Amino acid sequence: MRDHLIIIKVGGKIVEEEVPLRSLLKDFSRIAGGKILVHGGGKSATTLAEKLGIETKIVDGRRITDAETLKVATMVYAGLVNKNVVAGLQAFGNNAIGLTGADLDIIRAAKRPVGAIDYGFVGDINWVNAQALSELLVNGAVPVIAPITHDGKGSLLNTNADTIASELATSLCSRYEVRLIFCFEKAGVLMNEADEKSVVPEIDPVMFEELKAKGIISGGMIPKLENGFNALRRGVSAVVITNAQGISGGLRGTRLVLHI
Amino acid sequence: MRDHLIIIKVGGKIVEEEVPLRSLLKDFSRIAGGKILVHGGGKSATTLAEKLGIETKIVDGRRITDAETLKVATMVYAGLVNKNVVAGLQAFGNNAIGLTGADLDIIRAAKRPVGAIDYGFVGDINWVNAQALSELLVNGAVPVIAPITHDGKGSLLNTNADTIASELATSLCSRYEVRLIFCFEKAGVLMNEADEKSVVPEIDPVMFEELKAKGIISGGMIPKLENGFNALRRGVSAVVITNAQGISGGLRGTRLVLHI
Numbered sequence: 001m002r003d004h005l006i007i008i009k010v011g012g013k014i015v016e017e018e019v020p021l022r023s024l025l026k027d028f029s030r031i032a033g034g035k036i037l038v039h040g041g042g043k044s045a046t047t048l049a050e051k052l053g054i055e056t057k058i059v060d061g062r063r064i065t066d067a068e069t070l071k072v073a074t075m076v077y078a079g080l081v082n083k084n085v086v087a088g089l090q091a092f093g094n095n096a097i098g099l100t101g102a103d104l105d106i107i108r109a110a111k112r113p114v115g116a117i118d119y120g121f122v123g124d125i126n127w128v129n130a131q132a133l134s135e136l137l138v139n140g141a142v143p144v145i146a147p148i149t150h151d152g153k154g155s156l157l158n159t160n161a162d163t164i165a166s167e168l169a170t171s172l173c174s175r176y177e178v179r180l181i182f183c184f185e186k187a188g189v190l191m192n193e194a195d196e197k198s199v200v201p202e203i204d205p206v207m208f209e210e211l212k213a214k215g216i217i218s219g220g221m222i223p224k225l226e227n228g229f230n231a232l233r234r235g236v237s238a239v240v241i242t243n244a245q246g247i248s249g250g251l252r253g254t255r256l257v258l259h260i
Numbered sequence: 261m262r263d264h265l266i267i268i269k270v271g272g273k274i275v276e277e278e279v280p281l282r283s284l285l286k287d288f289s290r291i292a293g294g295k296i297l298v299h300g301g302g303k304s305a306t307t308l309a310e311k312l313g314i315e316t317k318i319v320d321g322r323r324i325t326d327a328e329t330l331k332v333a334t335m336v337y338a339g340l341v342n343k344n345v346v347a348g349l350q351a352f353g354n355n356a357i358g359l360t361g362a363d364l365d366i367i368r369a370a371k372r373p374v375g376a377i378d379y380g381f382v383g384d385i386n387w388v389n390a391q392a393l394s395e396l397l398v399n400g401a402v403p404v405i406a407p408i409t410h411d412g413k414g415s416l417l418n419t420n421a422d423t424i425a426s427e428l429a430t431s432l433c434s435r436y437e438v439r440l441i442f443c444f445e446k447a448g449v450l451m452n453e454a455d456e457k458s459v460v461p462e463i464d465p466v467m468f469e470e471l472k473a474k475g476i477i478s479g480g481m482i483p484k485l486e487n488g489f490n491a492l493r494r495g496v497s498a499v500v501i502t503n504a505q506g507i508s509g510g511l512r513g514t515r516l517v518l519h520i
Binding site for chain 1: 282308311312331334335336337338339340342343344346347348350351355356357358359360362363364365395399401408410412413414415416
């Protein structure tokens, strides 16, 4: 029987403001067994870029990353956010280790080819070093992953944190029974954006297409769900979209399934 | 017989400008056996602080670290500099892993008590997790250490990189035969600051006191040498102060000894 592994991606205010971060880390630290935290940090990156007079361009929810923006992303994701999360988890007794894709060569990516849009220093994942991650997990370490990868030729690349979480999940599911949790500010997929109680408990690809066509699912939720369904198809045991409260409370939120 | 371990501390322009950094990493990557790189990043931190309108205060070569300065230090040291070094070493075939003291709890520090000067979020090292570092080294990983530690209670702290290097060296010298190299912009301790050829080949504590009294040794060189002599007294096999060229060329520079 494979050991359990839970991969939680957290983004938004939850990881960037002191009080909700502390609460999240307390809940996360209490999860028993193998676990990995993948975080974002986009809001802090946008704030720092603004202060430095660097314009932030986002197309279809993806940040256009020129050389200066890559520096900002590296500073905020791999430095500020990552190390505060690591220090916070250490204080709660979890032996956290902060990593980008470059550290131990855990995530190798390729710079996205220039098409209709030039995304700049954005990396699409080529492979995940599941062996290196497994060794850390076996030793009781808790990997905390910043959304920065590398190309193996010396360049860092900016990579979407949701994508990193689902690639890690699929790469590790031959070794572990993996649950993948996307944790953000809303309680799950909502039928009515203004009503946190309108959570869709389960969603399958057919329903996803319907809700997308109706405009109920839009923006950053679309790639999140696409990533989630792909992870399920590639062997991940469970995919859930929830908020910070969902982590402590037995994974409420929206559960992705291939067939309802 | 103990295995060899070389610990190299690099600071100044060498780690902060692309061309000298690449050259350094190429030389460093060719060193066989166990090795650890400890880096600074103060110039970039000062530049970023200036752009953000945060005043940099340095007393006796030590940065006064208020909350905003700690954020800048964390972003620059643990993010920008550390991850560029790691990606660069990966490109040269070294399996680098970037770490602060918080990661795997490798360096625990205490916030410096407020005395005549309030240094702010500056950490004095309590202990080094030699076991965790040894495990990484045994697995062939190359630790790259940023000068940020933590207090175990969730706070990051700014810690002098020279001090980190010598504390790592002394903590690891019961397990390894450790050589400690301080690599900076000058060729070693110079009798005449304007003449790079006036390198003192060997220095002992008596000569150090004489040169300090004459003003030939001053500023940041004083704690560097004090750290170095302490490391020798505590069992480190060799301590050398040199420049980037000294790494490739068989450790030229100034060698510290307890008695000439």
